[in-house]
Amino acid sequence: xxxxxxPDRIKNLRNYLNEExxxxxxxxxxxxxxxxxxxxxxxxxxxxxxxxxYLCTDFRYTELAxxxxxxxxxxxxxxxxxxxxxxxxxxxxxxxxxxxxFTTVNxxxxxxxxxxxxxxxxxxxxxxxxALKFRAIKDEEEINLLMKAIEIGDKAFEYTEKNIQVGMTxxxxxxxxxxxxxxxxxxxxxxxxIVASGKNAARPHHATxxxxxxxxxxxxxxxxxxxxxxxxxxxxxxxxxxxxEKIKKIYDIVHMAQLAAIDLVKVGMTGEECDSIARKIISExxxxxxxxxxxxxxVGLNVHENPNVGPKSKYVIQNxxxxxxxxxxYLQDWGGVRIEDIVIIRDNITQVLSKAKKINx
Amino acid sequence: xxxxxxPDRIKNLRNYLNEExxxxxxxxxxxxxxxxxxxxxxxxxxxxxxxxxYLCTDFRYTELAxxxxxxxxxxxxxxxxxxxxxxxxxxxxxxxxxxxxFTTVNxxxxxxxxxxxxxxxxxxxxxxxxALKFRAIKDEEEINLLMKAIEIGDKAFEYTEKNIQVGMTxxxxxxxxxxxxxxxxxxxxxxxxIVASGKNAARPHHATxxxxxxxxxxxxxxxxxxxxxxxxxxxxxxxxxxxxEKIKKIYDIVHMAQLAAIDLVKVGMTGEECDSIARKIISExxxxxxxxxxxxxxVGLNVHENPNVGPKSKYVIQNxxxxxxxxxxYLQDWGGVRIEDIVIIRDNITQVLSKAKKINx
Numbered sequence: 001x002x003x004x005x006x007p008d009r010i011k012n013l014r015n016y017l018n019e020e021x022x023x024x025x026x027x028x029x030x031x032x033x034x035x036x037x038x039x040x041x042x043x044x045x046x047x048x049x050x051x052x053x054y055l056c057t058d059f060r061y062t063e064l065a066x067x068x069x070x071x072x073x074x075x076x077x078x079x080x081x082x083x084x085x086x087x088x089x090x091x092x093x094x095x096x097x098x099x100x101x102f103t104t105v106n107x108x109x110x111x112x113x114x115x116x117x118x119x120x121x122x123x124x125x126x127x128x129x130x131a132l133k134f135r136a137i138k139d140e141e142e143i144n145l146l147m148k149a150i151e152i153g154d155k156a157f158e159y160t161e162k163n164i165q166v167g168m169t170x171x172x173x174x175x176x177x178x179x180x181x182x183x184x185x186x187x188x189x190x191x192x193x194i195v196a197s198g199k200n201a202a203r204p205h206h207a208t209x210x211x212x213x214x215x216x217x218x219x220x221x222x223x224x225x226x227x228x229x230x231x232x233x234x235x236x237x238x239x240x241x242x243x244x245e246k247i248k249k250i251y252d253i254v255h256m257a258q259l260a261a262i263d264l265v266k267v268g269m270t271g272e273e274c275d276s277i278a279r280k281i282i283s284e285x286x287x288x289x290x291x292x293x294x295x296x297x298x299v300g301l302n303v304h305e306n307p308n309v310g311p312k313s314k315y316v317i318q319n320x321x322x323x324x325x326x327x328x329x330y331l332q333d334w335g336g337v338r339i340e341d342i343v344i345i346r347d348n349i350t351q352v353l354s355k356a357k358k359i360n361x
Numbered sequence: 362x363x364x365x366x367x368p369d370r371i372k373n374l375r376n377y378l379n380e381e382x383x384x385x386x387x388x389x390x391x392x393x394x395x396x397x398x399x400x401x402x403x404x405x406x407x408x409x410x411x412x413x414x415y416l417c418t419d420f421r422y423t424e425l426a427x428x429x430x431x432x433x434x435x436x437x438x439x440x441x442x443x444x445x446x447x448x449x450x451x452x453x454x455x456x457x458x459x460x461x462x463f464t465t466v467n468x469x470x471x472x473x474x475x476x477x478x479x480x481x482x483x484x485x486x487x488x489x490x491x492a493l494k495f496r497a498i499k500d501e502e503e504i505n506l507l508m509k510a511i512e513i514g515d516k517a518f519e520y521t522e523k524n525i526q527v528g529m530t531x532x533x534x535x536x537x538x539x540x541x542x543x544x545x546x547x548x549x550x551x552x553x554x555i556v557a558s559g560k561n562a563a564r565p566h567h568a569t570x571x572x573x574x575x576x577x578x579x580x581x582x583x584x585x586x587x588x589x590x591x592x593x594x595x596x597x598x599x600x601x602x603x604x605x606e607k608i609k610k611i612y613d614i615v616h617m618a619q620l621a622a623i624d625l626v627k628v629g630m631t632g633e634e635c636d637s638i639a640r641k642i643i644s645e646x647x648x649x650x651x652x653x654x655x656x657x658x659x660v661g662l663n664v665h666e667n668p669n670v671g672p673k674s675k676y677v678i679q680n681x682x683x684x685x686x687x688x689x690x691y692l693q694d695w696g697g698v699r700i701e702d703i704v705i706i707r708d709n710i711t712q713v714l715s716k717a718k719k720i721n722x
Contacts, residue, residue: 059653060566100466105459105487108466126466175543182536205421
C-alpha cells in the first residue's frame with residue numbers, strides 16, 4: 001500500500017477517534033473528503049478507522065481515485081450504503097460516527113436501515129465540526145495553494161479596476177473580473193462577485209445586477225478566485241471621479257480600523273477580541289451602528305470557514321490559520337465602504353497575504 | 362395581500378397537504394423555495410398551510426422578497442428556527458411536514474428542540490420528493506425560460522464548434538463555450554462542461570482537463586446554459602479531420618437509436634419503455650454492453666430531475682415534461698459517441714427543443 005498524501009490530516013482524525021473511543025467515522029462532505037483523501041469527486045464516502053482507510057465512490061471516480069488517493073482502499077459503490085456492512089464486519093466496528101451537519105434525514109434513515117438489515121450491532125454517533133476544526137489550521141501545501149488563489153484574485157481585481165467605467169452594469173464589471181480569473185487558469189471564481197455602486201453599496205450582501213456604475217460615489221467590489229479547491233476573498237472600495245470629504249472620512253475610518261486589527265491581532269486572541277479592535281475604532285468615530293457584520297472569517301476549501309472573527313466568537317486564533325479582516329461602514333441612501341484582506345499569523349508574525357492595491361483618495 | 366406569482370404551484374402543494382391531512386409544510390431546498398415563491402435566495406424557509414404563506418429569510422433578502430415574492434408574508438429571521446413557534450401557534454398547526462431529503466440531521470435536531478422548548482405539540486412528518494414531483498411537469502413560464510436556456514446553449518455550442526482546433530486543451534474548449542454562454546447574458550453554465558477527446562471520450566463522465574484535442578477521433582462535448590434558474594443540456598459528438606468507417610458506423614447507430622426514441626416516445630410510457638426503444642437498437646447492433654447509462658432525465662431548475670428515463674424507471678412520461686434523450690456507445694481505448702437533445706411532448710406531439718446542428722460524417 002502506498003503512502004497517503006496527507007498523513008498528518010489522517011493522524012488528526014485518528015487522534016479524535018482514539019480520544020472519543022469511536023471505532024470508525026464516515027466522512028461525507030465533499031470538501032472534507034477531498035481534504036483527507038486528495039480525490040475531488042462529487043459523490044462518495046470515506047470510511048476511516050484506526051487501522052484502515054476506505055474510499056468508496058462510483059464508477060466515474062474509481063480510476064481517478066487510484067491515482068489521486070494513494071494509500072486508500074478503493075471501493076466501487078453502486079447504491080448508497082451497499083459497501084458498508086462488509087467493511088464494518090471486516091474492521092470489527094461497533095461505534096460509528098457520521099457528519100450530522102452534512103447528512104440528511106433520509107440518508108441517515110438509509111444508514112440505519114442498512115445496519116439493521118445486516119443484523120449489525122452498531123452505535124451510530126452524530127458528530128459535528130470535526131473536519132472543519134482541523135481545517136482551520138492550514139499546512140504548507142494548503143498555504144501555497146491559498147496564496148496562489150489570492151495572487152490570481154488580486155491580479156484579476158487590478159485588471160478589473162483598470163477597466164471599470166461609469167455606465168457599465170454591475171454584472172458587466174463582475175464578468176470582467178471572472179474572465180480574468182479564468183484566463184489565469186483558476187478553476188472558477190470562489191463566490192458570486194459583489195459589485196455594488198451608489199446606494200447599492202449600502203447593502204453588504206448586494207446581489208450584483210443591472211444597476212449602472214456611478215461616478216463620485218463608492219463602489220464596493222468583493223471578489224475571489226478558486227485554485228485547486230482553495231478560495232481567495234478580497235474587497236476593495238473604489239471611486240470613479242471625485243471622492244468628496246464624506247467618502248474620504250469614512251474610507252479613512254474603515255481603513256484605520258482594518259490596519260489596527262491587523263497590527264494588533266495575536267495568537268491566542270479570540271475572534272471576539274480581534275473583532276473588537278476594529279469595532280472600537282468605528283464606534284468611537286460614531287459609526288458603530290453601521291458596521292453590521294463580523295470583522296472576518298477563515299478561508300480555505302470553503303470561502304467561509306473557521307475561525308469566525310465576530311462579536312460573539314470564542315474561537316481562538318492560532319498560527320497558520322488564515323482569515324479575513326474586513327470592516328465596513330454602510331449608510332442607507334448613501335453607500336458604503338468595506339476593505340478586506342486575508343491575513344495569516346506564522347511563527348507569531350502577522351502577514352497580509354492580499355496584495356491588491358488600495359485606493360489613494 | 363397581493364396575488365402570488367405561481368398560484369397553480371401553491372394549489373398543487375395545498376392539495377397534497379389536504380390529501381395527506383397535514384397542516385403545514387416547511388420547504389427548505391433552494392430550488393423548491395424559488396419554485397413556489399419566486400424569490401431566489403441562498404438561505405431561508407417557506408412555511409405553507411392551507412390558508413397562509415410565510416417566506417422566512419434573513420436581512421440580506423427581506424427587501425428583495427417584498428418585490429419578488431408578492432402574496433407571501435415576509436418574516437425576517439436571525440437564527441435557524443426563531444420564527445417558527447409563533448407561526449405554528451398563529452396558524453394552529455399540529456402536523457408539520459419537512460423535506461427529509463434536504464434537511465440535515467443537525468437541522469432536524471434544531472427543529473425538534475425548538476418545538477420541544479416552546480412546549481408545542483407537533484407531529485413532525487418527514488416527506489420526500491413532493492416538490493420534485495410537481496416540478497417534472499412545467500408550466501408555460503417554465504417552458505419559455507427553458508427554451509431560452511436551450512437557445513443560448515445551442516448558440517454557444519455552435520460557436521465552440523466553429524472555434525475548436527486540434528491541439529487546444531479540453532479546458533480551453535470548455536472555456537470557449539462558457540464565455541459564449543455568459544456573453545449571451547445567461548447567468549452561468551448549468552454544469553461543468555464535458556469536453557472529451559480521443560480515449561477520454563470512452564468515459565461518459567470524463568473530467569475536462571489538460572488533455573489535447575485530437576484529430577480523426579471523436580470529441581464529445583456535453584454542455585448547458587442556465588437562464589433565470591433553468592438549465593439546458595446538450596451533447597454533440599464531432600470529429601476534426603477524417604472520420605473513419607468505425608466512427609461513422611457507431612455514430613449512425615447512436616443517432617438512429619436517438620431518432621427512434623424521439624419518434625416513438627408517447628405520453629403514458631414509462632421511462633423504462635422509452636429507454637428500451639434506443640437500447641434495443643444499440644443492443645441489436647452488438648453494442649448493448651457499451652451503453653452504460655440511462656437514456657435520459659428531466660431538466661428544469663436542476664439539470665438532472667424527474668423523470669428518470671432509464672432501464673428500471675417506472676416514471677410515467679406526460680405532456681409538458683421536458684427530458685433529455687442521450688444514447689451513447691463507449692469503447693475503452695477507442696473513444697465514444699453520445700448525442701443528446703431535450704424533447705418535450707405537448708398536446709401529445711413530441712417536439713425537439715434542442716436546435717444545435719449535428720455533424721454530417
